[in-house]
Amino acid sequence: MGLAASGAFASNAFANTESAGLVVPFPAGGGGDVLARSVAGALAEELGTKIWVDNRPGAGGTIGARHLSRARADGSMLGYVTNGILCVNPLLYPNVPFNPREELRPVGMISEIGLVGVLNPNAIKGVTDLKSLVAWAKAHPKEVNFASSGIGTTSHLAGLLFARRAGLELTHVPYRGGAAAMLDVLSGRIPFMIDVAPNALQHVRSGKLTALGSASRKRLEIAPDIPTFAEAGVAGVELSAWDGIVLPKGASDELVNRVSAALARALKRPEVVASLSKKGAEPRPGTSADFIRFIESETPKWAELVEAVQAEASK
Numbered sequence: 001m002g003l004a005a006s007g008a009f010a011s012n013a014f015a016n017t018e019s020a021g022l023v024v025p026f027p028a029g030g031g032g033d034v035l036a037r038s039v040a041g042a043l044a045e046e047l048g049t050k051i052w053v054d055n056r057p058g059a060g061g062t063i064g065a066r067h068l069s070r071a072r073a074d075g076s077m078l079g080y081v082t083n084g085i086l087c088v089n090p091l092l093y094p095n096v097p098f099n100p101r102e103e104l105r106p107v108g109m110i111s112e113i114g115l116v117g118v119l120n121p122n123a124i125k126g127v128t129d130l131k132s133l134v135a136w137a138k139a140h141p142k143e144v145n146f147a148s149s150g151i152g153t154t155s156h157l158a159g160l161l162f163a164r165r166a167g168l169e170l171t172h173v174p175y176r177g178g179a180a181a182m183l184d185v186l187s188g189r190i191p192f193m194i195d196v197a198p199n200a201l202q203h204v205r206s207g208k209l210t211a212l213g214s215a216s217r218k219r220l221e222i223a224p225d226i227p228t229f230a231e232a233g234v235a236g237v238e239l240s241a242w243d244g245i246v247l248p249k250g251a252s253d254e255l256v257n258r259v260s261a262a263l264a265r266a267l268k269r270p271e272v273v274a275s276l277s278k279k280g281a282e283p284r285p286g287t288s289a290d291f292i293r294f295i296e297s298e299t300p301k302w303a304e305l306v307e308a309v310q311a312e313a314s315k
Contacts, residue, residue, distance in 0.1 A: 018049065018050065019049055019050035019051065019052060019076075020044075020047070020049055020050070020051050020052075020075060020076055020077065020078055021051070021052055021053075021054045021076065021077045021078070022036060022040055022051050022052070022053050022054065022077075022078050022079070022080060023054050023056055023064050023065075023067060023068040023071075023077060023078070023079040023080065024036045024037075024053055024054065024055050024056070024064065024079075024080045025055075025056055025057060025058070025061035025062070025063060025064020025065050025067075025079070025080070025081075025085065026055065026057050026061060026064070026080075027055060027057045028053075028055045030057075031178070031196060031198065031199070031279075032061075032080065032082060032243065033053070033055060034279065035080075035110065035111065035113070035243055035276070035279060035281055036053065036080040036243075037053060038272065038275040038276055038279065038281075039110055039263070039266055039267065039272055039276070040053065042265075042266035042267075042269050042271070042272045043245075043262055043263055043266045045266075046262035046263075046265045046266050047258075047259065047262045051078075054077075059089075059093075059096075060084055060085070060088075060089050060093075060150075060152065060153070061081070061082060061084055061085040061089065062085065062089050062093070062096060062098060062100075064079070065079060065081060065085050065098070065100045065104065065246075066098040066100075066103075068104065068246070068248060069098065069100070069103040069104055069248055069249065070248075071248050072248070073247060073248040073249070073250030073251040073252075073255075074251075074255075075247070075251070075255050075259070077247075077248070078107070078245055078246070078247060078259065079104065079245065079246045079247070080110075080243065080244075080245065081100065081104070081243065081244055081245070081246050082241065082242065082243045082244075083154065083241055083242050083243075083298065083302065084152070084153065084154060084241075085100055086100055086101060086104075086295055087295065087298055087299050087302040087303075088152055088154075088157070088302050088305075088306060089152070091302070091303055091306040092152045092306050092309065092310075100246075101295075102249070103248070103249050104246040104247070104248065104249060105246060105247045105248070105249050105251050105256055105288070106244060106246055106288055106291040106292050106295060107244065107245040107246055107247055107256055107259045107260050107263060107288055107291070108244055108245055108259070108260040108263040108264060108285070108286060108287065108288060108290070108291050109242065109243070109244040109284040109285075109286055109290065109291045109294060110242075110243045110244050110245065110263070110267065110276075110281075110283070110284065111242065111243060111267075111276050111281035111282055111283050111284055112240045112241070112242045112281065112282050112284055113196050113197065113198070113240060113241040113242065113243070113279075113280055113281045113282075114196070114197040114214055114215070114216055114220040114222065114223075114240055114280055114282070115154070115155075115158050115194050115195065115196055115197065115200075115214065115215040115216070115239055115240060115241065116194065116195065116196075116197050116200040116201060116204070116211055116212075116213070116214050116215070116220070116223065116226065117130070117158075117162065117192060117193070117194040117200075117211065117212030117213050117214075117215065117229065118185065118192060118193060118194075118195065118200045118203060118204060118209040118210065118211060118212065119133060119191060119192040119209060119210045119211075119212050120185055120186065120187075120188045120190075120191055120192065120208075120209055120210075121209075121210050122188050123185075123188040123189075123190070123191035123192075124136060124144070124191050127191065128210065129210065129212070129232075130212045130213055130229070130232045130233055130234065131232075131233055133191070133192065133212065134166050134168065134233070134234065137166075137168045137169075137170060138167070138168060141168075141169040142169045142170070142171050143171070144168070144170050144171065144191060145170070145171045145172075145173045145190050145191060146159040146162075146163075146170050146171070146172060146173065146190065146191070146192055146193050146194070147173050147174075147175060147181035147182070147184055147185055147190040147192075147193040148172060148173070148174050148175065148181055148193060149174075149175060149176075149177050149178035149180075149181050149195075150174050150175065150176060150177070151174045151309065152306070152309060153174075153178075154196070154239070154241045155178060155181065155193055155194055155195050155196075156172060156174060156309070157239070157302070157305040157306075157308075157309070158194040158215055158237075158239050159172060159193065159194050160172070160305055160308045160309065160312075161215070161236075161237055161239055161305055162194060162215075162229070162234065162237050164308065165229075165234055165235065165236040165237050166234045166237075172312070173190055178195055178196075178199055179199075181193055181195070182195065182199060182200075182203070185209065186203060186208055186209065192212065194212075194215060196241055196280060197214075197220060197222055197223065197280030198279045198280040198281075201222065201223055201280065204223075204226070211223075211226045212229070212232065213226065213227055213228055213229035213230075213231070213232040213234070213237070214226050214227070214228050214229065215228075215229055215237045215238060215239045215240065216228055216238060216240060217238055219231075220280065220282075221277065221282060222277060222278075222280045223280075239301070242284070242294075242298075243281075244291055245259065245263055247259065256288050257287075257288065260287055260288045260291075263285070264285040264286060264287070265285075267283040267284070267285035268283075268285055
């Protein structure tokens with residue numbers, strides 16, 4: 001738990017509270033926490049209140065999200081959520097007695113975070129780019145490993161999507177977190193992984209890893225020199241991580257709209273745009289209705305990948 005941001009301290013300015021907590025269901029200092037804090041300060045100022053961060057990690061974000069769902073719906077607590085919390089976890093863990101889609105109210109989207117495939121060109125002799133990786137993997141089914149930050153995580157699902165679109169049989173090696181997974185790719189113990197741009201690009205820029213492509217419809221603004229997977233030869237690998245703000249389900253329409261409008265204004269501030277862009281995240285300001293439509297449009301794609309995970313586990 002820690003102080004994230006303070007705006008104009010005004011009594012009764014926001015939902016009759018002098019401050020609001022932002023539940024971040026990930027560890028302090030991690031990727032989700034950093035992105036949440038990137039917008040917290042500006043959101044606090046737009047709301048005319050103070051925002052403090054309450055880190056409650058565990059179960060892929062489910063523990064923190066469930067905690068928020070039980071909070072008072074008066075604006076005293078908000079929550080940070082991701083595609084994993086809203087679209088993956090309810091399908092991957094159907095026995096968990098909490099459904100974030102039913103017990104939380106979407107307020108607004110924050111950003112989309114691009115994914116980049118990275119390869120250690122020294123891991124497999126002769127495999128130095130996407131074309132040679134695909135050719136070698138087709139000739140050696142199940143012999144090529146890919147790393148992820150854990151079962152059901154975005155990096156795992158992105159790897160599965162790549163394998164399905166390229167027609168490959170790959171072996172998944174899950175780790176406890178993205179840092180550990182990337183460490184083994186850097187060492188050459190694992191040939192490649194697909195990870196969020198902030199984690200992947202630093203190693204491409206340093207020359208330690210080779211970029212296979214970005215998992216996006218168009219080239220990432222932060223890395224226009226890296227082709228998409230489609231441009232590099234494998235079509236249909238389009239996936240991005242994303243995040244947003246929610247409230248407990250009992251929140252009034254008036255409160256949801258007020259926070260949504262403040263978030264949209266915050267995301268248009270130059271300093272917020274710059275902060276998110278440096279992390280490989282592209283701001284997506286909009287309304288609560290926009291966020292709901294986006295979640296609904298994304299669900300079938302994530303459901304397909306969760307089914308692939310479950311099929312893989314049952315073999």
